[in-house]
Amino acid sequence: MSVHYKLEAYVPINAPADKYYNVCKNRPHHLPNISTERLQNCQLHGGGSWDTHGHGSIKTWTYTIGGKANQSFKERVEFDDATKTITLIGLEGDVFKEFKLYNVIFQPIPKDSSSCVVKNVIEYEKLRDDGPDAHRYLDFIVGITKDVEAHLVKA
Template sequence: MSGYGKLQADIEIKSPPSKFYEMCCKRPYHVSNASGDRIQSCELHKGEWGKAGSVICWNYFHDGKARVSEHLIEAVNDDENLIVFRVIDGDLLENHKEFKFTMQATPKGKGSMVHWTLEYEKHHENIQEAYSLLEFVVGMSRDIDAHLMEGK
């Protein structure tokens, strides 16, 4: 028997929503410059950066291990600063049948609110919830914000 999971986090940042979204959607290959302890690289395998239907591959460091995850960009909405990634290959699928990341950046005061949603189906109910991965994207978001604010 499998188990479904959905985790969410909101991170208040100082960067404008469009800048944060641009880094995550249009220039994810720069995320390693902002969050090098977490992200080693991001490569385009098919399509165009920031376009639905494209495939990108993340090389990252999580829970003490080097990992790889290939994502299909499932949806992009430039007006809403929203992107949806569905995992199609890699380490996350060892314990999960499906895994999806949704990120949306919205204006808040002089900065933004970044909302992450992680949705997944585990191979079986004994697999832990993805809290450490949620912490990972929260930390990465803070790193990106700090990087963007350096280059004001």
């Protein structure tokens, strides 16, 4: 019987929710320049351009985690503009050596006009009952969130 797991981290940042959402939704190809230690590349699939990508777009990320470089993650993205939620639905990549299911959800929740709390969620299902959990991936996502914060504060 398969068990679905969910990990969450709430990260307060000194940037407005709208700005955080805008970077992650409309400028994902800039994230490798913002989080250079973690992300190396973001490739858009299926034609189109970064100016026209949207709900349902498919991207492949190249990243480094736990000292392992050149890891890949292919995802389909979903946006909910009303709640500023971005869902990355895992399609293939290195995470699937450990997990049957792997999805990431980001949601910046406004605190005031200049800050928010970013809710980071990983939903996953292990390949094996005794397999690893996804805590290192949650730490990875939190690191990217903090890198985006640093970028927005500098801007």
